[in-house]
Amino acid sequence: MKPYLLKNTKTVNEGNIFETDVLLKDGFIAKIGKNLSHDTATVIDFEGNFLLPGVIDDQVHFREPGLTHKGNIATESRAAIAGGITSFMEQPNTNPQTTTIEKLEAKFQMASGTAFANYSFLFGGTNDNLEELKRLDKNACSGVKLFLGSSTGNMLVDNEQVIEQIFSNTQMRISAHCEDETTIRENLAKYKAEFGDNIPIKYHPIIRSEEACYLSSSKAIALAKKTGARLHVFHLSTGKETHLFENNIPLKDKKITAEVCIHHLWFSDADYENKGTLIKWNPAVKTAEDRSQLWDALLDGRIDVIATDHAPHTAEEKDNVYTNAPSGGPLVQHALPAMVQRYVEGKITLEKVVEKMCHNPAILFDLDRRGYVREGYYADLVQLDGNAKWQVNKSNILYKCGWSPLEGTTFDAKVKRTWVNGGLAYDQGSFAEERFAKRLTFDR
Structure with missing residues (x-):
């Protein structure tokens, strides 16, 4: 070279x-x-x-295998390096799901010939793969992912005994999608009764509500404290949740950490009128006040990492009535420019952008010699x-x-x-x- x-x-x-x-x-x-x-x-x-050090994105969905009409490891990692992202950690809700060691290694094999950026994958926990999880070597991949709320790919983990067993049986960091499924189902039923499938998009953050997020996040954190697990809560979307996290502990010693995504820092519920289902994410983009509190927590250290939750769908898929429009959107090419724009505007320092997008993911996931200019x-x-x-x-x-x-x-x-x-x-x-x-x- x-x-x-x-x-x-x-x-x-x-x-x-x-x-x-x-x-x-x-x-x-x-x-x-x-x-x-x-x-x-x-x-x-x-x-x-x-x-800058290359950005490390700890949460992407590159859609391979099984969903490659939306994107694949090659196309999306190519977009990532154009946006300054040099390493990614991809999620397990593909088809088939990454819930066995064999399927995990198959994804590594796919990426070895196609990825433009450095790669790892999260192993998906389910209600019935605890024994497989116990067999997983702690250095095999970036960590374990739990969907403690409904998700693409039907990977909901809702057996509380199993969740506690998972928390108690891995040394790896557990990354969790936290939304309470019961609360969401009740809210959805209410609005379907009124509007049918064509629910106005403005109700998305009310259906996938602050209550749903806080209830799930607070339960996960309580369980992590009980079991001593290393818990990383993905994509915070509410101001209320930010008060569950501490900022007086060095990151290397923190067992309970948090991430925020670009879209929750950039958009608010006022943007649904113009953007519609293009900004339909799970968890939902919420109020301007929530966004402001997320920024506060990011800057004072309660939130540790900025990621993308890059999750492409075709334009045709997104152009659907509420209940049929999938959640998620593409962001890896534009995440770093978006954060640098907020630096230009005086919202955040460039040093802080690098800390949250480069240094901290390397620390949290114990990466070998990445995330710094050293x-x-x-x-x-x-x-x-x-x-x-x-x-x-x-x-x-x-x-x-x-x-x-x-x-x-x-x-x-x-x-x-x-x-x-x-x-x-x-x-x-x-x-x-x-x-x-x-x-x-x-x-x-």
């Missing part, structure tokens, strides 16, 4: 922004310092552009041009589904280049023919 010398960078790392050169060699960051030189390296002058670490890096205004539109969307909930949005910064394991995987709109991605490894 050819070496690269990155000159005149403004490197964003570990709470600082500093000018430096960075040498990439044999897939790793070989040297960081001023006035570096190398006889054979390809020199790229950043001219003051930012250098000598000896894998060279997963992003060049970010902070003065490159562009607009999201059909012509530049890379998702297989061909649409984005952020269409029409103008960003002030753009990913210019992305390195994956030292290989220049994305360069100003062009992709390398060679794939540099590797299976993520863990240090547990």
Whole structure:
């Protein structure tokens, strides 16, 4: 692999922004310092552009196997590296579901020949696969996923005895989708009685309500405290839930952690009028006040990670009446630009963006030498041009589904280049023919 010398960078790392050169060699960051030189390296002058660690997205649905008309590992990871995401953790609700060790390894085999970004998968817990979960090596994959609320793929885990057994029988971090199914079913029945299947989309956050989220999250956290499990609550959507989490513990020592997704930081229920089912997610996008409280918790440390919950569906699937329109949307190409836009607007520092999207996922999931700009670490890096205004539109969307909930949005910064394991995987709109991605490894 050819070496690269990155000159005149403004490197964003570990709470600082500093000018430096960075040498990439044999897939790793070989040297960081001023006035570096190398006889054979390809020199790229950043001219003051930012250098960031590659983003680590701990929650994506790339739809392979079984749902590849929506997206697949190749198409969606290609879009991811164009957005500065160099590592992803994919969810188990594919077809077939990733609920056995055999199916888990089959997904790794698929990704080994097609992924553009580094990859791992979450093992899905169910009401009846506890013995298989006990056999899973703690370093085999990124963690365990539980749907403690209804989900695509019917992976609802609702047997409380089984849930407690899962919490008690794994050393891996358990990532949970927390919504109370009984509450949701009761709310849905009420609105179906009034509107039939064509329920106005504005009722989505009332059907998948604050109560449904809080009830499930609080029960999961109580169980984690009881059993000592490492619990990571995916995609918080309510302000009320943020008060369940602490911010006075170093992340490496936190057993109970939280994530927020781009869409819950970007949209509010006021956007349903214009966006309709395009912003139908589970959990639902809720009020502007919820969004404000999520931002507060993100900035003060109660929320640890920013992710995408990238979940593409075709435009035809989304263009349906409420009960038939699936939940989810594509975001990996635009997540980092969206957060950098909030930095431009003064909402968050760039150092904090890097902490929540790069450093913290690496810490939480015990990743081996990723998530930082450090000598000896894998060279997963992003060049970010902070003065490159562009607009999201059909012509530049890379998702297989061909649409984005952020269409029409103008960003002030753009990913210019992305390195994956030292290989220049994305360069100003062009992709390398060679794939540099590797299976993520863990240090547990």
